[in-house]
Amino acid sequence: MKYRLVSGLETHVELATATKIFCGCTTAFGGAPNTHCCPVCTGQPGTLPVLNKKVVEYAIRAGLATHCTINTTTHLDRKNYCYPDLPKAYQISQFDKPLCEHGYVELESGKRIGITRIHIEEDAGKLVHESGYTYIDYNRGGVPLIEIVSEPDISSPEEAKEYVEKLQLIMRYIGVSDCKMQEGSMRCDVNISVMPDGATEFGTRTEIKNMNSISYIEKAMGYEYRRQIEVIESGGKIVQATLRYDEHSGETSVMRTKEDAQDYRYFPEPDILTVVIPEEKVDEIRASLPELPTDKLHRYICELKINPATAKLLYKYKRVCDFAEKAFALGAGVKNTVNLIVGTLYSKLETEEDKEKFLLPVTAEEMAKLVKLADEGKINITLAQKTLAKMAEEGKPVSEYIRPADIAGMDDGELEIICRQAVEANPAAVADFKAGKDKAIFALYGFVKKATQGKADIKKPDAIIKKLIK
Amino acid sequence: MSVDQKTIKTLARLSRLEFSDEEIEKFAPEFEEIIDFANRINEQVSGDTESIREVVTRTVGWEDLREDEVKESLPNEKITSNVQAENGYFPVRRVVK
Numbered sequence: 001m002k003y004r005l006v007s008g009l010e011t012h013v014e015l016a017t018a019t020k021i022f023c024g025c026t027t028a029f030g031g032a033p034n035t036h037c038c039p040v041c042t043g044q045p046g047t048l049p050v051l052n053k054k055v056v057e058y059a060i061r062a063g064l065a066t067h068c069t070i071n072t073t074t075h076l077d078r079k080n081y082c083y084p085d086l087p088k089a090y091q092i093s094q095f096d097k098p099l100c101e102h103g104y105v106e107l108e109s110g111k112r113i114g115i116t117r118i119h120i121e122e123d124a125g126k127l128v129h130e131s132g133y134t135y136i137d138y139n140r141g142g143v144p145l146i147e148i149v150s151e152p153d154i155s156s157p158e159e160a161k162e163y164v165e166k167l168q169l170i171m172r173y174i175g176v177s178d179c180k181m182q183e184g185s186m187r188c189d190v191n192i193s194v195m196p197d198g199a200t201e202f203g204t205r206t207e208i209k210n211m212n213s214i215s216y217i218e219k220a221m222g223y224e225y226r227r228q229i230e231v232i233e234s235g236g237k238i239v240q241a242t243l244r245y246d247e248h249s250g251e252t253s254v255m256r257t258k259e260d261a262q263d264y265r266y267f268p269e270p271d272i273l274t275v276v277i278p279e280e281k282v283d284e285i286r287a288s289l290p291e292l293p294t295d296k297l298h299r300y301i302c303e304l305k306i307n308p309a310t311a312k313l314l315y316k317y318k319r320v321c322d323f324a325e326k327a328f329a330l331g332a333g334v335k336n337t338v339n340l341i342v343g344t345l346y347s348k349l350e351t352e353e354d355k356e357k358f359l360l361p362v363t364a365e366e367m368a369k370l371v372k373l374a375d376e377g378k379i380n381i382t383l384a385q386k387t388l389a390k391m392a393e394e395g396k397p398v399s400e401y402i403r404p405a406d407i408a409g410m411d412d413g414e415l416e417i418i419c420r421q422a423v424e425a426n427p428a429a430v431a432d433f434k435a436g437k438d439k440a441i442f443a444l445y446g447f448v449k450k451a452t453q454g455k456a457d458i459k460k461p462d463a464i465i466k467k468l469i470k
Numbered sequence: 471m472s473v474d475q476k477t478i479k480t481l482a483r484l485s486r487l488e489f490s491d492e493e494i495e496k497f498a499p500e501f502e503e504i505i506d507f508a509n510r511i512n513e514q515v516s517g518d519t520e521s522i523r524e525v526v527t528r529t530v531g532w533e534d535l536r537e538d539e540v541k542e543s544l545p546n547e548k549i550t551s552n553v554q555a556e557n558g559y560f561p562v563r564r565v566v567k
Binding site for chain 1: 480484485486528529530531532535536537538539540541542543544545546549550555556557558559560561562563564565566
């Protein structure tokens with residue numbers, strides 16, 4: 001029998017605010033243990049939480065960017081559980097009135113993964129287990145999170161990967177999070193069940209907690225899918241449980257089953273009043289959203305006629321796009337600009353993070369100047385590439401490498417002289433070309449290229465040479 | 471409302487409290503009384519609820535929210551002054567196997 005995989009993801013995203021959700025402590029990553037803490041985020045008696053405006057704003061941004069409706073009247077709730085990572089013995093979260101609901105993320109195939117809800121909550125502290133002790137660092141406690149809950153619309157590990165990557169991209173584009181899975185600023189819980197093809201009822205699900213890498217998510221889903229099918233095929237039943245994934249063995253193991261499931265006893269947070277967000281504020285946030293990744297990719301391919309493979313190399317990195325678009329606006333041709341970025345600048349930006357940060361000392365203005373020289377045929381593309389590579393290393397303007405005299409000096413008369421020399425110096429190639437060997441003309445191109453030091457685009461000499469040979 | 475011993479045991483577990491069987495036996499009826507007492511509020515508000523709703527639904531607006539400005543945190547010695555900190559950490563008995 002064939003089985004369908006049914007999966008939904010709960011994704012925690014740390015918001016890039018300067019301060020924690022309920023107090024003014026910094027959210028900076030790392031720091032000596034328990035140095036980003038105050039009486040509020042360590043739950044001292046008599047303290048009161050005050051909601052950070054930016055947290056609400058960022059969560060609304062995330063909601064709007066994933067096509068959610070915004071609940072303009074919203075409140076927080078207490079989720080009670082006893083564990084040392086929570087000094088208050090409860091987490092302030094949202095239960096029945098999340099800030100955002102009913103959105104979606106669209107995959108490349110056009111399939112939409114529904115977003116059930118996005119709510120705000122506080123992160124817990126970090127626990128380090130060593131010998132007989134657990135050591136607690138509350139620096140992360142109180143850092144703002146959004147939890148993005150998807151519908152069970154995901155039907156393969158590949159779709160899960162694409163969904164997480166899309167979410168990551170959207171959140172980075174709109175500037176609400178850096179979504180670094182390795183630093184824990186994005187983590188996923190994966191809900192998964194299987195059902196026979198054609199069945200109408202979902203199977204019993206398990207939940208794999210705290211996945212912090214996309215490739216582990218894929219692997220864990222694959223493992224759990226096969227495990228569940230094996231259990232069913234051998235006559236067993238899936239037990240609803242929370243699992244952990246062991247990265248080394250590639251297997252899942254049970255953390256707790258339904259019998260000892262947590263009873264969180266949610267109730268409205270009495271220390272924080274219901275928040276009413278003006279509609280105008282939501283409109284304002286909507287108006288401030290940048291072009292979203294999918295729209296940008298579409299525009300690059302359909303309007304700017306960038307080939308799809310190149311467009312995909314560009315749209316993932318917002319800063320690269322901003323740079324390219326600024327150069328376009330300054331008159332740089334699209335084709336040469338994007339080819340130079342992908343061909344030359346990307347070779348200086350090896351990692352994903354390098355491309356994301358895009359810290360090269362080349363300004364869009366200088367880029368536009370260089371590209372325009374290539375667009376106008378004043379320099380050929382090889383020289384443009386070499387010059388750009390130097391600019392990226394040394395941070396100097398185009399004029400340092402290509403003097404106005406070099407370009408101005410290459411007038412048509414001079415070019416014709418060089419072409420004439422090329423014809424005279426290569427009688428054999430000329431004869432071959434006349435005899436029908438089209439490729440023989442490359443010998444003449446080579447001569448011109450060398451003589452002009454690459455400063456002439458090959459189109460013009462090509463025309464002159466052909467005229468001369470005739 | 472009736473409160474049985476099983477409910478008391480669950481509550482005790484969730485609150486990390488330990489009780490003897492005798493205590494649990496005694497608590498069940500006491501809890502019932504407490505809950506019945508609290509339930510009297512429901513009886514009182516069955517008439518005019520408008521004034522109460524006003525209190526319940528008090529709200530804050532956009533401007534009442536906190537600006538995202540960093541304030542100084544407490545030094546580690548202060549935040550850990552109630553425990554015997556180890557390298558700045560709060561130590562507790564190991565919570566995972």
